[in-house]
Amino acid sequence: MFALEEQVEEKRSPWGLVAVMATLALIGVAAWKYVNWQLLASLDFSVVWDYRLALAKGLMVTLYLTAIAGLCGLTAGTVLAALSQSRLALVRWVVVAYVELFRNTPILVQLIWIHFALPVFTGWNTTALQSGTIAIALQASAYFSEIVRGGIESVPKGQWEAAYALGLPARTTWGRVILPPALKSMIPALVNLTISFFKASSILSVLQVSELMTITNRISNAVYKPIELFTAAAVIYFVLGYILSQLTLRLERAAK
């Protein structure tokens, strides 16, 4: 505590201020000398406004995929986490294999498997959006299950014992005793993961799933304004991600 306060004091010393000024001056000189101001001035962000409807549609698909990741991830992930506590070694083994497979292979490869390999084996053709939805749900369930498992393990052993000692049915033990406090302790991790999927859904652009990144790319190719469009996309991802993480902080504080 004291050490921290001393550090704060140090930062307020005149030397700190001088250092900051010097750094800023250096950056200013470098900017003046190296930045291509002509090019910078030629950037035309009005194109973003022109294509606002297309971008909004792309954002909707991205949000849909995020919702799929969050909802499927949480439900299937909870089921997987519960199964990972099973008494049957075979069940535990299958869950571990599933989780490790989807966590430790690139999502790009998973997309290819689902979109191109699955129809070969099953004769079941999927659209790009369907493949993307399946891939993101499968991967999310694997990642979420790890968080839920951690949450379940954070519930004190005494809670299990009290539930057992009362002879509660398994359904009640899970639904009323273990999961509520477990989920509460997981909120930050769950939201962080959802935000990761919000950004990671951009990988589905390789299948031309019409989410934000695909749309951005298409417009960019059409009007040849990549810097403006991709910067705009980054701003959209950042703003929504930031709002979501701030909301979680609020939620977390309210839960306490």
Place this chain on the structure above:
Amino acid sequence: MEGSRVETSSAAAETPVVISVENIRKSYGSFEVLRGISTEIREKDVTCIVGPSGGGKSTFIRTLNGLEPINEGRIRILDYTLPGWRKETEQLRRSVGMVFQSFNLFMHLTVRENITLGPTAALKVSRDEANARAERLLDRVGIGNQVDKYPGQLSGGQQQRVAIARALAMEPKIMLFDEPTSALDPEMVKEVLEVIRDLAASGMTMLVVTHEMGFAREVAHRVFFMADGVLSVDADPETFFASPKDERHAAFLSKVL
């Protein structure tokens, strides 16, 4: 081997046997915590289990409702047998209440929900009836005004009384207490012992692992001494505290009395 079978000294020898423990053994890895324990408990017996820490007292009482699986031997409780099928163990636990050292209340549920959860979910008792039970029991343990609070808002002594009410709400035939006052501040021990004493007086069959020698002497019909995984003394309190059976027993008494 008949491990540590000793003469029973039941206060009410004519009542039926409700717990029969037959030469149970339990190990953690190579360490044997319970080394062949046999005994019988009769209905309305109040039995206190005392002995040095690490002697197997808690493990023993936790085997009686299947919280600690046993490696060898057999336990019969009421109409149930351990080891047994999961469903049977679940049934057994609904008839055998347990109170833990650290209360183990469900911290995210109110006092009322803590008490009604078991009866409604496990016994299919109606919500109204469960609520009535909760209120009656909380009155009985002296905290009728705390029904809508969360456990975190109560003192340790109050929490332990809620835990007792939660166990009693299942209308158990037998109550197990695993060091019910060991985690309490000294000034709260009395209020909890008071509740347990009343329960004993009401004729409940009880086993109590405890370090409260005064309580054991006053309330118990039988006192067990457990050390090194063996139940070596089973006597009425007067005999137990006055005439030690062996050196280990004498050494223990000299420390606690």
